Amino acid sequence: xxxxxxxxxxxxxxxxxxxxxxxxxxxxxxxxxxxxxxxxxxxxxxxxxxxxxxxxxxxxxxxxxxxxxxxxxxxxxxxxxxxxxxxxxxxxxxxxxxxxxxxxxxxxxxxxxxxxxxxxxxxxxxxxxxxxxxxxxxxxxxxxxxxxxxxxxxxxxxxxxxxxxxxxxxxxxxxxxxxxxxxxxxxxxxxxxxxxxxxxxxxxxxxx
Numbered sequence: 001x002x003x004x005x006x007x008x009x010x011x012x013x014x015x016x017x018x019x020x021x022x023x024x025x026x027x028x029x030x031x032x033x034x035x036x037x038x039x040x041x042x043x044x045x046x047x048x049x050x051x052x053x054x055x056x057x058x059x060x061x062x063x064x065x066x067x068x069x070x071x072x073x074x075x076x077x078x079x080x081x082x083x084x085x086x087x088x089x090x091x092x093x094x095x096x097x098x099x100x101x102x103x104x105x106x107x108x109x110x111x112x113x114x115x116x117x118x119x120x121x122x123x124x125x126x127x128x129x130x131x132x133x134x135x136x137x138x139x140x141x142x143x144x145x146x147x148x149x150x151x152x153x154x155x156x157x158x159x160x161x162x163x164x165x166x167x168x169x170x171x172x173x174x175x176x177x178x179x180x181x182x183x184x185x186x187x188x189x190x191x192x193x194x195x196x197x198x199x200x201x202x203x204x205x206x207x208x
Contacts, residue, residue, distance in 0.1 A: 013118035015051055015169045019111060022052065026103040034072055035094030038087050046080055046135035047171030049087070050142060054164040055110050056098060057149050057157045066157045068096055070150030073164075074143050081139030117166055121173045129176025138167060138179075141186045148193040156196050159189035 026032045037052060053073040057066045072093045079087060145160040167182030169175075 013115070013121065013169070014172045015114050015118060015165075016111065018048060018051060018172075019055065019107060019114060023100075023103045023107045026098070026100040029100070031097045031099045032103065033094065034068075034096050034098070035089060038076075038089070045171065046138070047168045049076055050164050050168035051172070053146075054149070054161050054168065055106055055114075056102070057161050058106065058110050058113075065102075067150050067152065068093065070146045070148070070157075072096075074146035074150065077139045077143040077146055080135045081143070083136065113162070114165065114169070117169050117178075118173075121169060121175045121178055123173045123175060125174075125178075126176025126180075127174045129179055130171055130174040134171065134179070138171075141183065142167070144190055145186060148190060151193070151197065153193065153196045153200055156193050159185070159192045163189040 022032075022037065025037075034053075038049065050073070053069050053076065056069045072089055075089060075093070076087055142164060145164050148160040149157050149164075163182055163185035165182075166185055167179050170178030170180075170182055
């Protein structure tokens with residue numbers, strides 16, 4: 001990697017670079033399976049895994065992306081809580097294929113959000129809160145957010161995905177303050193999801 005590439009990576013942030021690498025990988029292969037993507041990129045830590053599995057829920061095209069990736073993230077989050085060193089997914093999720101076009105759409109819509117979050121990052125700030133044991137403690141909040149993403153609630157993905165993105169970028173960049181803000185957003189996201197779910201149930205009941 002030349003100096004210009006290294007400078008570009010520093011400017012864009014690790015999360016943006018990871019997203020670009022994911023899209024480029026999809027272009028080369030024509031499509032990606034969830035399992036292959038985790039095998040290729042997921043070894044770098046819980047933050048990257050969170051990023052990879054939460055972002056596709058933002059893809060604004062028809063398809064059960066929230067259900068698929070929310071379910072996958074919920075399963076992975078529990079495994080981090082249990083301290084598993086390798087990631088397991090059922091074949092139904094592991095073999096799920098996402099097209100290159102879908103990932104290009106993801107880059108258009110998600111990259112600006114990721115870059116905005118990265119502008120607030122200060123690497124190694126309050127790094128004690130991003131240590132090796134933190135993923136075990138974040139596993140349960142991420143599991144709750146993943147379940148919220150998987151629920152078929154209109155606009156219900158947005159806040160949970162945003163909370164996960166903030167925590168993921170905080171972990172990747174070792175910025176403990178950003179991780180803490182992500183936990184605050186988690187509370188807001190879960191409250192919002194609960195309100196939306198209650199409203200949906202009320203409307204369904206009223207229509208009957």
